Amino acid sequence: DAMVIQNPRYQVTQFGKPVTLSCSQTLNHNVMYWYQQKSSQAPKLLFHYYDKDFNNEADTPDNFQSRRPNTSFCFLDIRSPGLGDAAMYLCATSGSVTYNEQFFGPGTRLTVL
Amino acid sequence: AQKVTQAQTEISVVEKEDVTLDCVYETRDTTYYLFWYKQPPSGELVFLIRRNSFDEQNEISGRYSWNFQKSTSSFNFTITASQVVDSAVYFCALSTDTGGFKTIFGAGTRLFVKA
Numbered sequence: 001d002a003m004v005i006q007n008p009r010y011q012v013t014q015f016g017k018p019v020t021l022s023c024s025q026t027l028n029h030n031v032m033y034w035y036q037q038k039s040s041q042a043p044k045l046l047f048h049y050y051d052k053d054f055n056n057e058a059d060t061p062d063n064f065q066s067r068r069p070n071t072s073f074c075f076l077d078i079r080s081p082g083l084g085d086a087a088m089y090l091c092a093t094s095g096s097v098t099y100n101e102q103f104f105g106p107g108t109r110l111t112v113l
Numbered sequence: 114a115q116k117v118t119q120a121q122t123e124i125s126v127v128e129k130e131d132v133t134l135d136c137v138y139e140t141r142d143t144t145y146y147l148f149w150y151k152q153p154p155s156g157e158l159v160f161l162i163r164r165n166s167f168d169e170q171n172e173i174s175g176r177y178s179w180n181f182q183k184s185t186s187s188f189n190f191t192i193t194a195s196q197v198v199d200s201a202v203y204f205c206a207l208s209t210d211t212g213g214f215k216t217i218f219g220a221g222t223r224l225f226v227k228a
Contacts, residue, residue, distance in 0.1 A: 004157075031214055042204060042218035043158070050214065057215075088156065098214055099146040101160040109156075 003027070004105035006091050012111045013081050021076040021108045023091030029103070030096040032074040034066060037088045037107070049074060050096070078110075086112045115140045117207050117219035125225040126195050134190045134222045136205030142166075147181065147188045148206040148216070158204065164188060195226045 004025045013019040023032065031050050035043035046060045049068045063085070065077040078085055088109050092102040116139040126132045138147060149161040162172060164181050172179045176193045192199055205219040 033214070040221075040223075042220050045215055048214050055214070090156075090158070092158075094214070098208060098210060098212070099163065099165065101148060101163055102158075102216065103160070104150075104158040107156040 004091055004093055004103050006089075006105035006108050008108060009106060010109050010111070012113060013078075014113050015082065016080045019078050019081055019110065021078075021089050021091075021110070023074045023076070023105055024072050025091075025093045025103075026072070027093050027103060028071060029093035030071075031094045031100075032068060033092040033094070033102065034064075034074070034076050035090040035092065036085075037090055039087075043090055046076070081110070081112045083112050086110055115142075115207055115209060115212060115217050117205050117217050119203075119205055119219035119222050121222045122220070123223045123225065125227065127227050128197060129194050131191060131193050132195050132224065132226075134192075134203050134205075134224070136188045136190065136219060138186050138188065138205070138207045140207060140209055142209040142211050145207060145209040148208070149179065149188075149190050150204045150206060150218075151201045152204065152221070153201040161190075192224075195224075197226050197228050200224055200226045 033048040034046045037043045047056045068074045088107045090107045091105040094100040094102045118137045145166045147164045150158040152158045178191045180189045202221045202223045204221045206216045208216045
């Protein structure tokens with residue numbers, strides 16, 4: 001089945017210790033997204049890629065970076081996690097037009113100690 | 114400005130009851146798209162429906178139905194004869210041609226269906 005996979009499902013890191021979350025897709029979609037979702041809140045878009053073209057949201061902290069080495073994979077790097085970065089991180093993909101629905105992975109729950 | 118409002122934070126119903134989840138949106142764009150997503154306890158959001166601004170036809174899919182009314186800027190979602198498996202958080206979302214790939218999500222409505 002075509003799908004969006006996120007690893008790990010749960011990640012525990014220490015305050016200030018860099019962490020990388022990964023996402024892969026078998027849908028061959030052009031667009032990949034990273035969202036941050038805190039408890040009982042809506043997903044908040046951090047950035048998205050259209051192919052290799054990176055698009056950062058204006059309010060995404062510099063602490064968050066992303067890499068997309070190929071169509072299938074996308075990584076979220078948090079350079080110095082703070083307590084406020086503890087959240088669910090959702091990866092999604094979509095086709096190449098803006099009104100396509102998004103397909104989401106199961107998320108990675110990040111805990112910062 | 115674009116905005117999606119889901120005024121109902123939590124709804125609790127008993128199985129087999131009908132329930133309507135409200136969604137009100139704001140946009141100045143004439144071309145826009147509305148979505149509903151379901152987020153079960155497992156975490157991943159699941160796409161349910163998309164409607165574009167030029168298509169005000171209501172839609173029914175099994176026990177699910179959607180009522181799109183441009184006059185009131187609303188896109189409400191009704192579950193008929195609710196089941197325990199419908200328990201989830203439901204998000205209404207909006208995207209526009211001028212907004213590119215950014216989707217604006219509402220705050221979500223948590224639905225509890227009790228057996």
